[in-house]
Amino acid sequence: MENRSNSNIHLLKKIAELLNEETELQQMLSCALQVLINGTDFSTGWIFFIDKSGGHSLEAYHNIPSSLSEEGCCLLRNGGCWCVNRFRAGKLTKASNIIECQRIEKSITEERGDTGGIVYHATVPLQSGNESFGLLNVAAPEKTHFHDHELALLESVAFQIGSAIKRVMLTKKEQEVALMQERNRLARDLHDSVNQLLFSLTLTARGGTMLSEDQNVKETFSTIQSLAQEALTEMRALIWQLKPQGLENGFGEAVKGYAGMLGMETIVKVEGVVALPSKIEEALWRIGQEAVNNAKKHSGQDCIYFFLKTSPKLVVLQIEDKGCGFQYSPSRSIPSMGIQGMKERAANLGGEFHIDSRPGSGTKITVEIPY
CATH class of the missing domain: 3.30.565.10 (Histidine kinase-like ATPase, C-terminal domain)
Known part of the structure; x- marks a missing residue:
């Protein structure tokens, strides 16, 4: 019992260090899942994200059997299953034994090949506070039941992953806000400086055309005016690209x-x-x-x-x-x-x-x- 406890602590520490180092979401999930599978008796695992409308996406997987990996993991990416349906219904709030894996069952029915001896899997929601992001599923050959200590470990890992997902999302949102603020600043600077200079150049060239009697000078000022007007149009388009007006x-x-x-x-x-x-x-x-x-x-x-x-x-x-x-x-x-x-x-x-x-x-x- 003590050896198992020490092993779990070491595993949780290793996963926590990895989650703290990674900043790219899918890479982080893939590495964390790999560490979990390699450090336990579980043989395979996959992570679903489930959006507010109920749609799910396969975000990471490790060592899944060939029957699930063929055709771009189509059995995992498409269709519904019991664990996703229970998550949508709000009935998955902690680590749980799932009676059967509907996707594995389908692969057997359709004779898609090797299932790695997997029929059942455990599932645990990925959460941070009141927010839920998806599911972590793990399985092992011929395993029909998952012990309390295994489910407790999964809940701890899922909590770590959920917190890391929240951190990455908040960081990304902060970066998007910072990028938008920088775009707005550049748009203001271009409008207040270059845009006004081009407008002034257009007026000056127009005035030069009207003041001069020399035809060559008139044509030169007219060309300058046309070029300045074209540059002004391009500048205004650039400002729109930086800060779209009317999108609100x-x-x-x-x-x-x-x-x-x-x-x-x-x-x-x-x-x-x-x-x-x-x-x-x-x-x-x-x-x-x-x-x-x-x-x-x-x-x-x-x-x-x-x-x-x-x-x-x-x-x-x-x-x-x-x-x-x-x-x-x-x-x-x-x-x-x-x-x-x-x-x-x-x-x-x-x-x-x-x-x-x-x-x-x-x-x-x-x-x-x-x-």
């Missing part, structure tokens, strides 16, 4: 305002109740902003169409212009850094990004992001 009034108003500044007409249609998390709304805004830029530069049209549709778990944004289009193939790398950036913004939120374009047929962008 919704996605549609922000897109219309930005496109109008560039001389583009925008038709926006919204379907469903739009109450999106701020990070998703900003990502959609940035994608829409880049689409407007591309349409302005390349489409040859002065109108762009936006259709935003929301459902309880998914937001879909479609952006279309009736311009000249371009040759695009999903199998080839995307040459435009702007388009690549749009794709990455969607991917960072677990979403998908598609382009449909052909010469003479315009361009259609579709973005799907779960939330």
